[in-house]
Amino acid sequence: MAHRNARLTVFGRRLLVARVCSGRPVAHVAAEMGVSRATAHKWIRRWRTEGEAGLTDRSSRPRTTPHRTAAAVEDRVCGLRRSRKLGPARIGPIVGLPTSTVHRILTRHRLNRLAWLDRPTGQIIRRYERDRPGELIHVDVKKLGRIPDGGGHRSLGRQAGRATRNNMGFDYVHSAVDDHSRLAYSEIHGDEKVATCAAFLARAAAFFHSQGIDRIERVLTDNAWAYRKGLAWKEVLAGLGATGKLTRAYRPQTNGKVERFNRTLLDEWAYLRPYTSNDERTAALADFLHTYNHHRCHTALDGHPPISRVNNAAGQYT
Incomplete structure (x- = not known):
């Protein structure tokens, strides 16, 4: 998502593409719009590759996270949460992880709030809502x-x-x-x-x-x-x-x-x-x-x- 001082919004990126497509040099257009040539080339490249969809904001999350906690360890953290209802401060020493990491794992799996769990079974309570009035x-x-x-x-x-x-x-x-x-x-x-x-x-x-x-x-x-x-x-x-x-x-x-x-x-x-x-x-x-x-x-x-x-x-x- 563009921040409040961003040089280019989606509208600005369309304008940049339009000016370049009219035949003007990328360096000149970038200078007029207050961005670097590398930034201008990035948006031109995305537009040529993906079309209009390439000009929208996208998540900055990396495609891979090599240092992410192993799946087996995350399963153990979630199991302790469901079976014993322990918090991050108590789960951390058991599995050998910092409290902050345990909290992120619980948040990722939507287990960070006990109110979201069915107390007898430890299962996540599935919320539902019918599509139209009168259906139920x-x-x-x-x-x-x-x-x-x-x-x-x-x-x-x-x-x-x-x-x-x-x-x-x-x-x-x-x-x-x-x-x-x-x-x-x-x-x-x-x-x-x-x-x-x-x-x-x-x-x-x-x-x-x-x-x-x-x-x-x-x-x-x-x-x-x-x-x-x-x-x-x-x-x-x-x-x-x-x-x-x-x-x-x-x-x-x-x-x-x-x-x-x-x-x-x-x-x-x-x-x-x-x-x-x-x-x-x-x-x-x-x-x-x-x-x-x-x-x-x-x-x-x-x-x-x-x-x-x-x-x-x-x-x-x-």
């Missing part, structure tokens, strides 16, 4: 304890709140997240039975349709009984023309986008502030969803809200 919808249920009138332990303190929450029961937050755009829809219900899940899916599909996602192709859920055996759930799927998909048992990473949304749901809605009643928390859900879908910056979407990805896709596929 993640569905999940998050169970939350109801808040008694007057507030729970977050308002009254742990000891006082414990006495007021007896027999309060739970709220079941049903959520659906589009894999491509991260557009989300949630409802609060008193259970997670088959009829409730099926009715939620139908309303979620209507919501996505209102936002510009015309068709849902697949719905990914965990292995709850309502999703595996529920007749009403399967009827709604058939009515939508969608296919139901189940995650591997005890592998929530597969349904990771809605799992991550559940965590955001807790941080930015359920536990954002102490609520004095369950109704107050329930009423705040709509504002959170609007902010999440239309205003909240999403790191996986280059800092844009989910609705922008839906709108961009609508323009692309229409």
Whole structure:
């Protein structure tokens, strides 16, 4: 990539080639443009060999690195990282390498962050994203304890709140997240039975349709009984023309986008502030969803809200 004080950008190289091709001496053109004759000859040679593509910037990385760490040693470093979760400072003495070299090896193999590894297996977590909105919808249920009138332990303190929450029961937050755009829809219900899940899916599909996602192709859920055996759930799927998909048992990473949304749901809605009643928390859900879908910056979407990805896709596929 050209630096900010570069004499020749791609435009300048084209200009240099044009002037030389007009019949002027290379030395004269180089002097006019403030570069050496060797530099001018280099770009003329690349243009004659590669054409227009030869005038673009290319990586300065060498074609071969004779002193690079042996592949067997790199395999051992990666094996220690996966099996024992050791850092560069501890791996270095074991394999006889400087800490900085171990860190470069881990970075090269995308093992420098433990968050990128599946802790039980040590395998790199493969991130994926569907190509268009509606191709895959993640569905999940998050169970939350109801808040008694007057507030729970977050308002009254742990000891006082414990006495007021007896027999309060739970709220079941049903959520659906589009894999491509991260557009989300949630409802609060008193259970997670088959009829409730099926009715939620139908309303979620209507919501996505209102936002510009015309068709849902697949719905990914965990292995709850309502999703595996529920007749009403399967009827709604058939009515939508969608296919139901189940995650591997005890592998929530597969349904990771809605799992991550559940965590955001807790941080930015359920536990954002102490609520004095369950109704107050329930009423705040709509504002959170609007902010999440239309205003909240999403790191996986280059800092844009989910609705922008839906709108961009609508323009692309229409």
